[in-house]
Amino acid sequence: MKRSLLFIPLLLAIALGLVLYFGLGTDKSQRPSALVGDPVPPFNLPGLADPGQRYTEAMFQGQITLLNVWGTWCPACRHEHPYLVSLARQLGQDSTVRLVGLNYKDTRDAAREWLRDLGNPYQQVVFDADGTLGFDLGVYGAPETFVIDADGVIRYRHVGIVNEQVWAETLQPLIQTLKGGS
Amino acid sequence: MTGGPGQPASRRARRLALLLCLFLAALGSTGAAAQPVTPAAEAGTADLYPFPSAAEQARFQALLSELRCPMCENQTIADSGAPIAADMRDRVYRMMRGGASDDAIVTALVQRFGDYVRYRPVFDARTALLWLTPALVVLIGAAAIVLLVRHRRRVRAAPTALTSQQRARADHLLTEGSEGRRSGGGEA
Numbered sequence: 001m002k003r004s005l006l007f008i009p010l011l012l013a014i015a016l017g018l019v020l021y022f023g024l025g026t027d028k029s030q031r032p033s034a035l036v037g038d039p040v041p042p043f044n045l046p047g048l049a050d051p052g053q054r055y056t057e058a059m060f061q062g063q064i065t066l067l068n069v070w071g072t073w074c075p076a077c078r079h080e081h082p083y084l085v086s087l088a089r090q091l092g093q094d095s096t097v098r099l100v101g102l103n104y105k106d107t108r109d110a111a112r113e114w115l116r117d118l119g120n121p122y123q124q125v126v127f128d129a130d131g132t133l134g135f136d137l138g139v140y141g142a143p144e145t146f147v148i149d150a151d152g153v154i155r156y157r158h159v160g161i162v163n164e165q166v167w168a169e170t171l172q173p174l175i176q177t178l179k180g181g182s
Numbered sequence: 183m184t185g186g187p188g189q190p191a192s193r194r195a196r197r198l199a200l201l202l203c204l205f206l207a208a209l210g211s212t213g214a215a216a217q218p219v220t221p222a223a224e225a226g227t228a229d230l231y232p233f234p235s236a237a238e239q240a241r242f243q244a245l246l247s248e249l250r251c252p253m254c255e256n257q258t259i260a261d262s263g264a265p266i267a268a269d270m271r272d273r274v275y276r277m278m279r280g281g282a283s284d285d286a287i288v289t290a291l292v293q294r295f296g297d298y299v300r301y302r303p304v305f306d307a308r309t310a311l312l313w314l315t316p317a318l319v320v321l322i323g324a325a326a327i328v329l330l331v332r333h334r335r336r337v338r339a340a341p342t343a344l345t346s347q348q349r350a351r352a353d354h355l356l357t358e359g360s361e362g363r364r365s366g367g368g369e370a
Contacts, residue, residue, distance in 0.1 A: 031252070034296035105265070131269060138294040140252035140266040 033138055033146070033157035040152050041136040048103050048111055048125035055126045060152035064097045064178055066171065067146040068122070068162070069134060071106040072114045074142040080161040081118050087167060088121035096150075097175055101125035104134045104142055147171060149178050201327055205320070231275045238278070245274055245284060249291060250301045258301055270299075 035041075040057045047053035060067075068084060070077040088099050101122035103111045108127060115125070128134055137146065138157075147156040156174055158166060233239040243260065249270060251262035259267040259274075270291060277287045291299050303309045344352065 031296060031298060034293060135269055135273070136294060138252075138296065140295065141264075 030159055033154065035138055035154045036156060038154055040148060040154060043133045043136065045133060046127050048108065048127040055124065057152060059124065060148050062150055064150055064175055065148040066097065066099045067102055067148055068099060069102045069104050069139050069142050069144045071104045071142050072110045073106065076161055077143045080143050080163070083163050084121040085119040096179060098123045102133065103127050104139065105129065105131040147174055205324055205327065231271070242275065242278055245287060246271060248288065248301050249274070250299045252295050252299055
């Protein structure tokens with residue numbers, strides 16, 4: 001048998017190693033949303049503060065929105081919250097971007113108390129008790145944050161905590177692009 | 183040691199049988215795709231999601247085992263305890279009771295959660311390698327076995343006798359050697 005044929009298993013192992021190595025680099029938790037490029041699905045839900053207030057998908061017209069999905073039952077959301085409060089302060093001067101909360105599968109009283117105690121970074125909070133909007137958005141666990149453009153189209157979905165790094169590296173550049181005119 | 187032509191047929195047959203078993207085992211592993219619904223999960227959902235007929239119940243279970251939990255990535259929504267899996271089961275149940283087809287149900291979930299929730303990946307250009315690799319590996323292995331067996335057989339069948347050239351040279355060396363001993367024999 002030709003000696004050179006013995007190198008074939010070695011070459012296969014190296015090839016496999018390379019494939020796996022590059023696979024290591026991808027962040028499996030950041031699964032891209034299936035809704036990127038689609039408008040926010042239709043919904044009709046009450047507000048958190050005022051149950052009489054109704055919100056629909058039309059609320060996303062006219063401003064770039066960071067839609068933050070959260071719940072008082074979610075420890076990571078608790079961890080993320082202080083940063084959102086400071087981010088909201090930062091965005092306060094900017095009338096083209098706003099932070100909207102989607103209170104997901106929570107109880108009204110607990111959520112209101114939470115915001116009262118920890119500060120409210122949201123301009124509006126949609127109360128999604130059954131998680132129907134969350135389900136239609138493909139939310140599979142909180143926290144998740146969507147970037148929605150001024151036409152109500154979903155542009156990006158971040159899974160997990162938003163912090164300074166996520167803002168600086170991912171969200172802010174995207175928002176700049178969106179502001180720069182389509 | 184290595185088998186010569188004299189190797190008993192039974193030993194050769196046993197080796198071939200072993201190789202065949204390994205080959206079939208490798209082949210069998212390529213069939214392991216979506217895990218079927220475990221009996222425990224099936225028992226649990228039967229009460230929560232009643233259906234008028236056993237056929238419908240079976241169709242429901244089959245659908246659940248075709249869909250992956252987005253949170254517990256290696257489980258189907260039949261097995262997963264995650265809240266989103268429960269929501270998805272609810273949706274599948276409601277859509278089935280509402281008369282939706284299997285296709286419509288899977289599409290509705292893929293629209294929201296992505297292709298990822300298909301437990302068995304779609305076969306397209308992107309996933310072709312994923313699907314074909316096990317079969318390819320088995321084929322390469324089988325080819326290697328066949329080539330190896332053929333090569334060994336060829337080596338064994340090769341003549342161990344000397345060629346006429348080699349025989350002539352051997353004769354020459356033997357006679358030369360004995361002559362040399364005779365002529366150089368005298369020692370003082």
